[in-house]
Amino acid sequence: MTGRTLFDKIWDSHVVAMLEDGAALLHIDRHLLHDLSGSRGLRDLAAKGYALRNPELTFATVDHAVSSAPGRDAVTNPAGAPLIETLRRETAARGIRFFDLGEDGNGIVHVIGPELGLSLPGMTIVCGDSHTCTQGALGAIAFGIGASELLHVLATQTLVQRKPKRMRIRFEGKPAAGITPKDMILALIGRLGTAAGGGYAVEYAGSAIRALDMEGRMTICNLSIELGAKIGMIAPDETTFHYLAGRPFAPRGAGWEPALAAWRRLPGDDDAAFDAEAAIDVAAIAPQVSWGTSPQDVVAIDGRIPDPAAEPDAARRAAMAAALDYMGLRPGAPLAGTPIDRVFIGSCTNSRIGDLRAAAAIARRGRVAPRVTAWVVPGSERVKREAEAEGLDRVFRAAGFEWREPGCSMCLAANGERVAPGQRCVSTSNRNFVGRQGPGARTHLASPATAAASALAGRIADPRRIAG
Amino acid sequence: MEPFTTLTGIAAPLLRPNIDTDIIIRIERLIGGDPKSLGPYAFESWRYRPDGSEDPDFVLNREPFRRARILIAGENFGCGSSREGAVWALQGFGILCIIAPSFGDIFFNNCFQNGVLPIRLERPTIERLVASLAGDPARPVSVDLRQSLILAPLNERLSFAVDPGRRAALLQGLDEIGRTLRHDQAIAAFQARDRAERPWVYAAETRSEA
Ligand code: SF4
Numbered sequence: 001m002t003g004r005t006l007f008d009k010i011w012d013s014h015v016v017a018m019l020e021d022g023a024a025l026l027h028i029d030r031h032l033l034h035d036l037s038g039s040r041g042l043r044d045l046a047a048k049g050y051a052l053r054n055p056e057l058t059f060a061t062v063d064h065a066v067s068s069a070p071g072r073d074a075v076t077n078p079a080g081a082p083l084i085e086t087l088r089r090e091t092a093a094r095g096i097r098f099f100d101l102g103e104d105g106n107g108i109v110h111v112i113g114p115e116l117g118l119s120l121p122g123m124t125i126v127c128g129d130s131h132t133c134t135q136g137a138l139g140a141i142a143f144g145i146g147a148s149e150l151l152h153v154l155a156t157q158t159l160v161q162r163k164p165k166r167m168r169i170r171f172e173g174k175p176a177a178g179i180t181p182k183d184m185i186l187a188l189i190g191r192l193g194t195a196a197g198g199g200y201a202v203e204y205a206g207s208a209i210r211a212l213d214m215e216g217r218m219t220i221c222n223l224s225i226e227l228g229a230k231i232g233m234i235a236p237d238e239t240t241f242h243y244l245a246g247r248p249f250a251p252r253g254a255g256w257e258p259a260l261a262a263w264r265r266l267p268g269d270d271d272a273a274f275d276a277e278a279a280i281d282v283a284a285i286a287p288q289v290s291w292g293t294s295p296q297d298v299v300a301i302d303g304r305i306p307d308p309a310a311e312p313d314a315a316r317r318a319a320m321a322a323a324l325d326y327m328g329l330r331p332g333a334p335l336a337g338t339p340i341d342r343v344f345i346g347s348c349t350n351s352r353i354g355d356l357r358a359a360a361a362i363a364r365r366g367r368v369a370p371r372v373t374a375w376v377v378p379g380s381e382r383v384k385r386e387a388e389a390e391g392l393d394r395v396f397r398a399a400g401f402e403w404r405e406p407g408c409s410m411c412l413a414a415n416g417e418r419v420a421p422g423q424r425c426v427s428t429s430n431r432n433f434v435g436r437q438g439p440g441a442r443t444h445l446a447s448p449a450t451a452a453a454s455a456l457a458g459r460i461a462d463p464r465r466i467a468g
Numbered sequence: 469m470e471p472f473t474t475l476t477g478i479a480a481p482l483l484r485p486n487i488d489t490d491i492i493i494r495i496e497r498l499i500g501g502d503p504k505s506l507g508p509y510a511f512e513s514w515r516y517r518p519d520g521s522e523d524p525d526f527v528l529n530r531e532p533f534r535r536a537r538i539l540i541a542g543e544n545f546g547c548g549s550s551r552e553g554a555v556w557a558l559q560g561f562g563i564l565c566i567i568a569p570s571f572g573d574i575f576f577n578n579c580f581q582n583g584v585l586p587i588r589l590e591r592p593t594i595e596r597l598v599a600s601l602a603g604d605p606a607r608p609v610s611v612d613l614r615q616s617l618i619l620a621p622l623n624e625r626l627s628f629a630v631d632p633g634r635r636a637a638l639l640q641g642l643d644e645i646g647r648t649l650r651h652d653q654a655i656a657a658f659q660a661r662d663r664a665e666r667p668w669v670y671a672a673e674t675r676s677e678a
Contacts, residue, residue, distance in 0.1 A: 016658045017651050021633025025651055027658055029669050036499070037550075050645065053655075056670060065499060079499055123669065130550040130574055144574055146552035148581035148644070156648045158655055162631065164573075194486055195544035198570050228544060230573040251668035259668045294486045315542055319484050414495045421518070433490040433548060435513045 003269025005166050006235045007201045010141045010266065014124050016158055026161045029123040031057060031153045033096070034109045035083040036064035036414060037128025041150040042090035050155035055095040057157060059118055060087055062101055063108045064414050068346075068377045068404040074101060077415045099381075105248075107380020107406045110134040110348040113142075114218060115382055117247025121236040121263040126153055131348050131430065133224040137217035138244070139236030139266050141201070144225065164231065165199055165275035170206030171220075173283040178464040180358065181216035182350060182428070182447035184208065185223040186288035188280050190298035197229025200276065203268070204234050208282045214243040215354040222349045223430055226295040235267035289460055290432045290445040291335055292323035297432070299335055301450065301462045307331035326434055327442050328422070336460050338444075340424045343374035343455040344437070345401075345448050347411035347429035351379030355428065355448040356387050360395045362452035362466055368400035369458025375402045377409040401455065413438045426454040469583045471641035472613055475565050477537025479609040480527055481598045487541060488548035489575060493557040495549075506553060507560025528561070532606040536561075540598055541568040543591070546575025555582045565611050567618070569594060580634045583641060585613060587628045600624060613639060 004012070017025040031054075033041065038060055045052060052058070065080025066072065074084040084101075091098035099105035105116055109127055113119035113135045121139035126132060130144035149159055171184055189196075202224055209217065217234050224232025234240075241260060244250045251259040286300035297320075299306070308320035308331060324331060329338070345351070345359050356378060368374045376396050378384040384406050387393055393403045410417050411429035413436070419425045421440025428451050432443040446454070449463035456466065497509045514526045522529045528536060539558070545568040546554060555578045558566070564584050569591045571579075579586045589597075600621050601607065610619040613635060618626040637644065663670050 017654045019633060021631065021636070023631075023633050025648060025654070027655070027662065036495075048645075054659075079496075082500060120668065122666075128550060130548065144550035146550050146555075146574060146578035146581065148552060149577065152645050152648065155645050156652075156655065157659075158648060158651075160644055160648065194547055195570055198544065198573060225548070225574075228547060228572070251671070255668055255671070259666075262666065294488075296486075315483050315485055319486065322484070412495055414499065431488075431490065431548060433488045435494060436490050439494075439513065440518075 003272035005268040005272040005274065006139065006203055006233060006266055007141065007166050008272070010122055010124065011163060019160065023160050023162050025158050026124060028126055028153050028157055028159060029057060030059070030113070030119055030125040032109050032113055032125065032127040033058065033060035033087070034064055034127070034129065035062045035066065035080065035087050037147060037150055039083045039086040039090065040147060041128065041154055042094070043086060044151055045154050048151070052094050052154055053157040058096045060091045060096050061099045061106055061109050061112055062087065063407045064412060066101060066407045067415055068407045068409040068417060070404060072405050080415055102381065104381055107382065108348045108351065108408055110222070111351060111379035111383065114138055114214065115247070115380060117244055117250030120244065120250065121240060122266050126159065130225045130230065131222055133230060133232045134218050134222040134348055136224070136231060136233035137214060137221040139234060139240060139263065141231055141233065143230045164201045167197065167200040167202045167229070167276040167278070168274040169202055169204050170279040171204065171208035171282050172206045172279060173208055173281045175208065175282045175285060178449065179282070179285055179287065180447040180449060181212055181219040183285055183288045184282055185220045186290070186295065186298045186445060187285045189223060189227050189295050190288065191280065192227060192278060194226055194294055194296045195228045197224060197227040200229050201231035201233065202227065202229040204232065206279070209234055210237065213354065214239060215352045218352070219349055223295065226430055236263050287447060287450050287463060289335055289450060291327065291329060292320065293326055293432055293434050294323070295430065295432060295445060297323060298445070301336050303335060305329050305331055305333050305335055336462055338424065338460045340372060340426055340454055340459060342419050342423055342425035343372060343451050344377070344410045344425055344427040344429065345375065345451050346377030346379065346409055348379065349430045350428035350448050351377060351383065353383050353386050356383065356392050359448040359452040360392045362449055362456065362463055363395050363399040363401060365466055366399065366456040368455045372455055372458050374400065374455035375404055375410065377404045378406045380406050410437050412436070419443070426451045426460060469641045469643060472564065472583050472585050472638040474610060474612045474614070475537055476608050476610040478532045478535050478606065479538035479540055479601060480533035480536035481540045481601070482527055483540070483542045483598070485542040486544045486547055489546055489551050489554035489572070490548055492546070492554040493551065495551070498551060498553040503553065503556040505560065506557040507562070510557035510561040536563060538565045538567065538609055538611065539563045540594060541566055543569045545571050547572035550574045552578045552581070555579055555584055559584060567594060580638065581644065583638060585611065585638060587618070589626065589628060593626060597626065
């Protein structure tokens, strides 16, 4: 028998039953709920008369529809208030652990899963949110689900799934100074395109992945869905185990060693085969910024905006032209130097403590340009408290950034926090789709360092020019 | 769920690649909104101008495509967010079948959960289908799930592949939760065994001092 991949091992150990048609009934170890999809799910569960099968495997937080304004509460954004109220009521009634606003443990669902040790290697983890793939960085099968599947997990603690194909992507080499995981993954998506991962579970490997800390690995896995893959994962290693030791919900005491022993067996066998392979040399990567309305529309910060006329494929040419029109950009012009109105540092992609440290290191060197409104939105209550203990909040405020409360905020603008029509925003989030940050909003995806540098310059700026 | 057996109707071409679920339905429409009344908001950023009037250039605002039941789309349709509201909005508009070279994985799943049929066809086949419709876009296209066949104008018959389990569920309008609950004993047995092998998965609540 040939060897099995990390994905195969986790998948195989979660099959409850094989169904008639080759689909598997898969056990789900963690179901994470948030205010937007989770409160609807719990309400629908009651309406349909199903019981909640495993409240002890279900956890809930508030992140999507809550205001990030300093001093906010559940009703600061009135549209989100009923969702939060429903989640509070339903989780209390059903015995689901709920991390309410302001409590230790609250925050963006994909930030708190790993940071609390709720999500662990070898698990199957789902959430009604496509960026659940972030948590695959722990060495888990983690993926986003829609409302129907969410209800299915609440009622049965399983999902009916067809096994995806397996792809391995190697990041090899040593990145140049100032290159972040965000630049690495954006460069990859720029190269392979947003459809490349469709139908695959992607495992990231290679020396450059091994060298990353857990936060960087989460940033890489976060953008798997932007590569088209609903699952992205990284084999657990000493970095993973060290990160998890002592986390509040991670095993401890006598329970730690057996868990660790099981986790050490998870990495794929040497002779395991993948259905597809790709590799990228990280040494050649420069800071990446998006110019269009798809995450594959990226160029190096010192590059030029591409010209649709040079694109041979008609459908692609039309899409590029429409994107440039929406973004208000000229083909052939340099991207750096484009004036901006907003900066958003946050989201489950780049709102952890390391991201905030990187942004603060730049913020120390100047002040936010007068025309620019720049926000820093920590990913969780824990990240916020840690940043404040280090004085990062003071660094940001002194430089003219707004220091806000944790949540999704302008990543999705579901909480009413929007970029105004026609305004241009450099954002550390993961989607530059038309209208993502509000109707008519123009989003440029970038790393925290690039976003902070751009805030100071008032223009899209190369962080390597500000550092040092 | 309504069964899906055959569907005959206008097919609208919207061939731009990478149409994401954010553009299919804006997130604000899903906060407190009724899933059954999202039709007017499908593709709203493209359908309406800033003053709220319809943009006549957008394909679904033109005759006969205003009455489309089938959408012919580009690569990676429904990529991005997991929001099932994207399927509900298309359904609300009247679109019950989407034909594309590839789909976002989560959207593809969500379609089957709602009695909507996503069909993968090779891009050249899709281009041929679109070309055959160009002369007379009001000619209906038929999709027959029982035979896994698309009947295009000019009597062209295009066969498509669909997972047998999903096909059966669509044809009968079966609810997946009901079927899974029949495996309740297997789920209980799995958990009993798993609890012994991986106690840390189940014991989280007792450790919760967070
Ligand atoms: S930060 Fe953005 S991408 Fe992440 S969970 Fe929130 S809305 Fe989704």
